[in-house]
Amino acid sequence: MSKFWSPLAAKLVPYVPGEQPKDKKYIKLNTNENPYPPSPKVLEAIQAAVNEDLRLYPDPTCQQLIDTLADYHKLSSKEVFVGNGSDEVLAFAFAAFFDPAKPVLFADITYSFYKVYAEFYGLQADLVPLDEQFRIPLDEFMNRENGGIVIPNPNAPTAMLIPVDDLRPVLAHNQNQVVIIDEAYIDFGGESAAALVREYPNLLVVQTLSKSRSLAGLRVGWALGSEELIDGLNRVKNSFNSYTIDRLALAGAIAAMEDESYFLETAAKVSATREATSAALRELGFIVTDSKANFLFVSHPNVEAETLFLKLREQGVLVRYFKQLRIDRFLRVSIGTDDEMDAFLHAVKAIVQP
Numbered sequence: 001m002s003k004f005w006s007p008l009a010a011k012l013v014p015y016v017p018g019e020q021p022k023d024k025k026y027i028k029l030n031t032n033e034n035p036y037p038p039s040p041k042v043l044e045a046i047q048a049a050v051n052e053d054l055r056l057y058p059d060p061t062c063q064q065l066i067d068t069l070a071d072y073h074k075l076s077s078k079e080v081f082v083g084n085g086s087d088e089v090l091a092f093a094f095a096a097f098f099d100p101a102k103p104v105l106f107a108d109i110t111y112s113f114y115k116v117y118a119e120f121y122g123l124q125a126d127l128v129p130l131d132e133q134f135r136i137p138l139d140e141f142m143n144r145e146n147g148g149i150v151i152p153n154p155n156a157p158t159a160m161l162i163p164v165d166d167l168r169p170v171l172a173h174n175q176n177q178v179v180i181i182d183e184a185y186i187d188f189g190g191e192s193a194a195a196l197v198r199e200y201p202n203l204l205v206v207q208t209l210s211k212s213r214s215l216a217g218l219r220v221g222w223a224l225g226s227e228e229l230i231d232g233l234n235r236v237k238n239s240f241n242s243y244t245i246d247r248l249a250l251a252g253a254i255a256a257m258e259d260e261s262y263f264l265e266t267a268a269k270v271s272a273t274r275e276a277t278s279a280a281l282r283e284l285g286f287i288v289t290d291s292k293a294n295f296l297f298v299s300h301p302n303v304e305a306e307t308l309f310l311k312l313r314e315q316g317v318l319v320r321y322f323k324q325l326r327i328d329r330f331l332r333v334s335i336g337t338d339d340e341m342d343a344f345l346h347a348v349k350a351i352v353q354p
């Protein structure tokens with residue numbers, strides 16, 4: 001606490017990202033990064049953008065990137081918004097759409113940044129408990145009064161997917177509120193709700209380059225929605241920072257969206273490794289949720305998750321452990337290369353079957 005902090009800064013409870021330790025080389029399976037490098041075309045495009053034009057501000061409208069994303073999703077450019085990672089897009093969306101007079105609805109076990117944003121903007125949050133199998137009870141999102149909804153699909157950290165058609169009743173029941181579908185992990189086996197944007201003017205779909213396009217370091221995310229939603233996001237963005245995406249990121253992001261074959265190939269490799277790792281973990285007695293993301297959510301009946309986490313760390317393998325009610329027996333394990341997952345499984349086996 002400092003006397004210099006505003007009342008707002010003093011009451012914030014910031015998000016804590018997964019650790020990025022520098023003390024030794026770890027097999028990093030703790031922050032859902034992609035184990036494969038970005039497309040070589042992305043690196044070429046960024047290198048080509050390293051020139052004297054860096055003295056100039058980037059295009060504040062990000063028009064070329066927006067046009068590329070609009071083509072990709074078969075929408076118009078007025079239905080696309082881009083931001084500095086999907087975290088920033090989500091932060092702007094909370095400010096643009098959620099009504100402080102009514103609670104924002106999201107799951108009790110979900111991406112923890114939602115709670116941070118709600119507190120930042122002074123919104124009430126109504127946490128909807130996942131069921132015993134960690135499924136999101138969609139009925140609850142149709143019955144509870146709310147000033148807005150956020151549903152990640154697949155959910156994090158459970159990794160479980162909702163079929164896109166199951167989202168329709170939620171959208172239809174909440175026509176006066178915005179429903180955000182956070183699709184950070186959709187490319188690893190899910191079907192996007194992007195195709196529903198024209199049908200439901202209250203739908204905002206949020207995606208990112210961070211996971212399936214191996215560009216967590218570039219910080220580019222986007223939203224798809226009706227023109228009025230995109231206008232709302234632009235009002236907020238242009239009240240914070242006109243230049244959220246720099247020239248290098250713009251160049252890299254366009255190249256990433258244009259290299260479809262590289263993206264499909266790496267996403268498929270991650271999904272195949274996920275399936276093999278799930279099967280191997282089940283063989284070792286683990287409970288593994290049905291993941292359609294680039295990570296697994298796992299629990300062993302005999303070994304405490306915290307013990308596993310600490311022992312793996314000692315052996316140079318980092319996974320994520322959340323000391324949180326209901327999920328403190330689980331670990332979240334990001335999917336690495338086949339070699340990394342073999343090393344992880346080898347270490348796990350030695351712990352659970354000594």
Ligand code: PMP
Nearest residue numbers: 085086087111156184208210221
């Ligand atoms: N949504 C979810 C569900 C996430 O897990 C993450 C990654 N931490 C994000 C959004 C944000 O990703 P980024 O800001 O890198 O696009």
